[in-house]
Amino acid sequence: MKTVVQFLNSKYFFLIIISNFVFSFDRDFNTSIWVERHHLYSKSSIESLIFYAFENNIKDIFLQVRSRDDALYKSKLVTFNQNVDENLDPLEYALILGDLLNIEIHAWINTYLVWTSPKPPFDKEHILFKYPEWIDNTSENNKLDNSIYLSPSHPEVNVYLFDIIEELIKEYPNLAGIHFDYIRHNDKNHGFNDEAISQFQKEYFFNPKLVIQNYTELGLSKVETDSLINLWSTFNQENITTLLKDIKNFINSTNSKILLSAAVKPNPLEAKNRWSQDWVKWINDGILDFIIPMNYTIDEKIFIDNIKKISTQINNKDKVLMGIAIYNQSIPMISRKIILSKYSGYSKICLFSYSTIINDDFDLASLKYEYLNNKYLIED
Numbered sequence: 001m002k003t004v005v006q007f008l009n010s011k012y013f014f015l016i017i018i019s020n021f022v023f024s025f026d027r028d029f030n031t032s033i034w035v036e037r038h039h040l041y042s043k044s045s046i047e048s049l050i051f052y053a054f055e056n057n058i059k060d061i062f063l064q065v066r067s068r069d070d071a072l073y074k075s076k077l078v079t080f081n082q083n084v085d086e087n088l089d090p091l092e093y094a095l096i097l098g099d100l101l102n103i104e105i106h107a108w109i110n111t112y113l114v115w116t117s118p119k120p121p122f123d124k125e126h127i128l129f130k131y132p133e134w135i136d137n138t139s140e141n142n143k144l145d146n147s148i149y150l151s152p153s154h155p156e157v158n159v160y161l162f163d164i165i166e167e168l169i170k171e172y173p174n175l176a177g178i179h180f181d182y183i184r185h186n187d188k189n190h191g192f193n194d195e196a197i198s199q200f201q202k203e204y205f206f207n208p209k210l211v212i213q214n215y216t217e218l219g220l221s222k223v224e225t226d227s228l229i230n231l232w233s234t235f236n237q238e239n240i241t242t243l244l245k246d247i248k249n250f251i252n253s254t255n256s257k258i259l260l261s262a263a264v265k266p267n268p269l270e271a272k273n274r275w276s277q278d279w280v281k282w283i284n285d286g287i288l289d290f291i292i293p294m295n296y297t298i299d300e301k302i303f304i305d306n307i308k309k310i311s312t313q314i315n316n317k318d319k320v321l322m323g324i325a326i327y328n329q330s331i332p333m334i335s336r337k338i339i340l341s342k343y344s345g346y347s348k349i350c351l352f353s354y355s356t357i358i359n360d361d362f363d364l365a366s367l368k369y370e371y372l373n374n375k376y377l378i379e380d
Contacts, residue, residue, distance in 0.1 A: 032060035032350040037067045040090035041083045050097040062108040062179045069114040069127045104176035113182035115148040137192045151193030158243040177259035184275035191236045208232035236276040244287045259289040266293035266306040268313045280313045296325035307344045322346045327356045335370040
């Protein structure tokens with residue numbers, strides 16, 4: 001409670017009162033933002049974030065609270081991020097301020113991705129040291145270079161991830177949602193964890209790695225090989241889907257209003273076949289409440305093509321926030337993509353990311369101006 005009082009007595013609170021009358025963002029410019037973990041290390045940075053969101057009419061924030069299997073919240077299951085200020089629970093503090101200002105906080109979780117550095121984790125309790133057998137593998141036995149993922153098809157991995165989400169939901173009931181990122185394989189030739197293969201063999205009686213590596217020696221035709229590998233692909237896709245189903249069922253059993261969402265690859269067919277990310281099923285079957293396609297391309301033709309492919313697959317456009325990158329393109333290009341999204345029936349967008357928004361080289365007010373002055377000039 002002391003922190004709330006301090007916030008109310010701070011410059012932020014009085015600026016917020018003024019901003020209600022002066023700085024209010026145009027209601028037609030409905031955007032959400034992704035916020036990376038390093039903006040949550042101190043109270044002051046969290047206060048700046050929440051005030052900025054309020055000032056600019058940003059109603060939904062996706063906070064990265066689990067990045068490389070470290071927590072920016074109090075957890076009995078995940079090691080705490082060592083960069084966070086002492087005695088600070090970043091998620092709790094953001095929720096307190098968000099509740100005061102009617103800003104929805106979603107817990108952004110890196111699901112299967114657990115490490116991205118050539119150097120090993122400093123914390124010896126990190127999952128890479130505790131459960132190395134959970135790590136994903138490629139068909140050539142490569143450990144994915146610096147991008148290390150857990151195997152979705154190792155039977156113990158999804159139990160661990162379910163427990164993490166269950167803890168979050170129970171300990172932070174005021175969350176607006178759980179937002180899954182990297183809920184996929186690293187690429188098409190991944191997923192070949194030894195235990196995952198063993199589990200698959202028990203059901204289908206062949207080793208997919210051997211089929212891929214030696215199908216000619218096994219006397220298999222291309223058609224026969226593709227048919228067998230499709231079984232393996234479906235097996236991996238279903239294991240990821242099962243995790244989401246179990247979490248959705250748990251939420252329903254508790255009568256919680258927490259929403260489930262995911263950042264997904266924008267091309268639905270490629271997402272499923274290359275990354276085992278069957279988001280069409282997730283959204284159309286009600287497993288997820290909404291998705292955010294990461295339509296980050298700077299190429300407008302590809303951007304439009306992705307929108308068309310998304311539109312042919314989903315039943316309800318209201319369940320889509322169009323994800324747009326702002327780190328790789330100019331304000332006029334970003335504005336046009338926002339306009340194209342809205343013109344295509346996607347009224348809500350999410351910008352990646354807050355780091356760029358607060359950069360000196362970027363001006364959100366200029367983006368707003370560009371959008372408002374051009375939103376009716378779209379060409380067919």
